[in-house]
Amino acid sequence: MSNKIQTLSGYIHEYQKSVQDPDNFWGRIADSFYWHKKWDRVVDWDFEKPDVKWFVNGKLNITENLLEKHLFLLGDKPAIIWEPNDPKEAVRTITYRELYEMVCQFANAMKAQGVEKGDRVIIYMPMVPEAAVAMLACARIGAVHSVVFAGFSAKSLADRIEDCQAKMVLTSDGNFRGDKKIAVKKVVDEALENTSSVERVIVLKRTGHEVIMKDGRDIWWSDAIEGVSKENKAEVMDAEDMLFILYTSGSTGKPKGVVHTCGGYMVYTTYSFQNVFQYNSGDVYWCTADIGWITGHSYIVYGPLLAGATTLMFEGVPTYPNPGRFWAICDKHQVNQFYTAPTAIRALQVFGAEPLKPYALDSLKVIGSVGEPINEEAWHWYHDHVGKGKCPIVDTWWQTETGGVMVSPIAGVTPTKPSYATLPLPGVQLAILDNDGNELKGNSVEGNLCIKFPWPSILRTTYGDHERCRQTYFSSFKGYYFTGDGVKRDEDGYYRILGRVDDVINVSGHRMGTAEVENAINEHPKVVESAVVGYPHDIKGQGIYAYVICDMEGRSEENLKNEIRETVNKIIGPIAKPDRIQIVSGLPKTRSGKIMRRILRKIATGETSNMGDTSTLLNPDVVEEIIEGAANVS
Numbered sequence: 001m002s003n004k005i006q007t008l009s010g011y012i013h014e015y016q017k018s019v020q021d022p023d024n025f026w027g028r029i030a031d032s033f034y035w036h037k038k039w040d041r042v043v044d045w046d047f048e049k050p051d052v053k054w055f056v057n058g059k060l061n062i063t064e065n066l067l068e069k070h071l072f073l074l075g076d077k078p079a080i081i082w083e084p085n086d087p088k089e090a091v092r093t094i095t096y097r098e099l100y101e102m103v104c105q106f107a108n109a110m111k112a113q114g115v116e117k118g119d120r121v122i123i124y125m126p127m128v129p130e131a132a133v134a135m136l137a138c139a140r141i142g143a144v145h146s147v148v149f150a151g152f153s154a155k156s157l158a159d160r161i162e163d164c165q166a167k168m169v170l171t172s173d174g175n176f177r178g179d180k181k182i183a184v185k186k187v188v189d190e191a192l193e194n195t196s197s198v199e200r201v202i203v204l205k206r207t208g209h210e211v212i213m214k215d216g217r218d219i220w221w222s223d224a225i226e227g228v229s230k231e232n233k234a235e236v237m238d239a240e241d242m243l244f245i246l247y248t249s250g251s252t253g254k255p256k257g258v259v260h261t262c263g264g265y266m267v268y269t270t271y272s273f274q275n276v277f278q279y280n281s282g283d284v285y286w287c288t289a290d291i292g293w294i295t296g297h298s299y300i301v302y303g304p305l306l307a308g309a310t311t312l313m314f315e316g317v318p319t320y321p322n323p324g325r326f327w328a329i330c331d332k333h334q335v336n337q338f339y340t341a342p343t344a345i346r347a348l349q350v351f352g353a354e355p356l357k358p359y360a361l362d363s364l365k366v367i368g369s370v371g372e373p374i375n376e377e378a379w380h381w382y383h384d385h386v387g388k389g390k391c392p393i394v395d396t397w398w399q400t401e402t403g404g405v406m407v408s409p410i411a412g413v414t415p416t417k418p419s420y421a422t423l424p425l426p427g428v429q430l431a432i433l434d435n436d437g438n439e440l441k442g443n444s445v446e447g448n449l450c451i452k453f454p455w456p457s458i459l460r461t462t463y464g465d466h467e468r469c470r471q472t473y474f475s476s477f478k479g480y481y482f483t484g485d486g487v488k489r490d491e492d493g494y495y496r497i498l499g500r501v502d503d504v505i506n507v508s509g510h511r512m513g514t515a516e517v518e519n520a521i522n523e524h525p526k527v528v529e530s531a532v533v534g535y536p537h538d539i540k541g542q543g544i545y546a547y548v549i550c551d552m553e554g555r556s557e558e559n560l561k562n563e564i565r566e567t568v569n570k571i572i573g574p575i576a577k578p579d580r581i582q583i584v585s586g587l588p589k590t591r592s593g594k595i596m597r598r599i600l601r602k603i604a605t606g607e608t609s610n611m612g613d614t615s616t617l618l619n620p621d622v623v624e625e626i627i628e629g630a631a632n633v634s
């Protein structure tokens with residue numbers, strides 16, 4: 001692992017090299033991978049189009065770097081340790097050799113079912129090793145996977161299938177989540193009623209739910225692999241061929257399909273994994289995310305497995321069968337690096353230190369955080385109670401679009417500061433811009449977080465709509481990638497992420513576009529109009545606050561609110577259900593008819609002492625009414 005930074009001066013040196021000569025810097029790192037053909041140029045880029053290519057004309061298959069590469073030295077080493085939802089069920093340990101065989105076999109099975117290079121495959125599965133196998137089998141044959149979090153509704157699933165015109169869906173009969181059993185295949189069936197591109201569905205048996213298998217379309221996983229060879233010759237891919245699409249919410253419209261490609265994503269996820277977590281051979285690494293999110297892609301599956309690490313995969317939830325579950329798993333598997341989200345930390349913090357008492361947690365060396373700003377209180381609790389004061393916290397800032405961690409301490413190397421993501425990784429050239437697009441130089445500044453030079457795992461496009469990619473990320477500030485986050489660089493040059501500056505709400509680390517939630521609410525037949533904003537929530541970070549104008553006739557307020565929540569649940573999924581709903585008679589609007597969210601945000605937050613100038617509103621009186629009504633909102 002020659003690419004590993006070990007000292008602060010080493011970090012500074014690497015960082016400077018990465019800025020002065022990016023070609024040389026990334027070329028050297030990419031050299032440690034297996035390529036069928038080396039690249040002609042390291043990077044070609046133009047942020048205005050945008051058009052970014054890394055390792056131009058390089059040929060590779062990411063799974064050869066993850067499987068074949070490790071067979072010789074690590075063949076018998078655990079690649080995946082799987083901890084089931086029910087602690088009484090048996091753990092599964094899959095070695096690199098076994099993973100190789102499972103991936104090759106399933107790759108062959110998918111091919112036999114008609115999947116070809118370039119086809120899109122939707123993965124809608126629980127957290128079981130087969131989900132990782134499914135992703136890797138796609139990569140093996142050059143199919144493009146798009147994992148959809150298995151908590152999303154049939155409608156959300158159908159939208160994604162439709163958008164990418166998927167040929168196949170991989171799913172399970174059901175999911176275990178805590179004490180719940182969820183009938184997953186049913187959701188797929190419902191989604192497929194309204195889409196036409198899917199030819200085959202492969203179904204893994206997990207819960208024993210009764211399912212209807214549609215003749216000629218559905219096939220059991222076990223039947224699909226029956227008698228199929230465990231050898232497969234990897235498809236040779238161009239560095240810029242699509243590896244996967246992952247849908248994520250933005251401030252406008254429907255979720256968009258963020259596209260990542262093979263070469264750059266491989267290099268960056270490996271490099272960032274090795275450095276941020278300082279993984280050492282023999283360590284057990286655990287990231288608690290779901291593979292439905294980018295964190296699961298980059299830091300449960302690709303990054304750790306490319307680095308030859310042992311990655312733990314957990315099927316369940318932090319509070320089942322009790323709030324000590326995370327800590328029980330850490331001790332049981334002697335976890336060395338533990339990576340979770342602030343919302344999980346805050347949810348567990350509520351139970352106090354008691355649930356931690358039975359556990360030593362002495363194997364932990366590094367603890368990480370991702371998904372949203374971590375408040376100081378949660379940071380200290382995590383540091384003191386989980387890390388026992390001896391584990392560095394890596395607060396990692398990044399996005400679906402960045403593919404890998406951008407700003408984070410390097411464990412044990414970068415001095416940490418509560419609530420600070422600290423410093424950019426080598427290769428990441430940050431810029432803070434004011435609203436007029438001027439770069440704010442020097443320390444003690446605050447503004448919009450932008451990036452001025454490409455890194456290997458930057459998104460390449462949004463699937464089927466390149467203009468949307470340009471508009472969303474590359475048009476706010478000419479020549480820069482705009483993250484949508486606000487940031488402060490303090491007097492020491494350290495970065496603290498301040499949260500979204502656009503209309504995206506971060507609920508328990510999940511991105512929700514306000515427009516998306518509004519559209520779902522508006523589907524309720526009695527709703528006339530709605531406006532959604534975020535407000536501070538003790539556990540979720542942000543909660544969803546919906547102001548709704550509706551026709552109340554024949555309904556109680558309580559019933560109507562429940563129905564609205566159910567509508568959102570059906571259209572998007574449970575994570576988008578509004579925490580608070582306020583029925584209002586009007587929404588504050590400008591004379592041009594634009595909703596004044598600034599005012600609604602203030603009311604939702606309870607900051608009503610200074611509402612700013614409301615005189616230019618079309619309907620200033622409604623503000624008073626909303627403030628009064630807000631006092632009784634649930």
Ligand code: WTA
Pocket residue numbers: 248293294295369370371372373374395396397398399400401421483484485497498499500506509510511
């Ligand atoms: C937020 C998750 C503060 C941020 C990897 C970003 C964070 C959005 C952090 C991306 C962090 C993520 N500190 N905020 N350490 N990590 N965010 O695409 O607002 O699900 O833009 O990627 O989460 O969310 P996404």
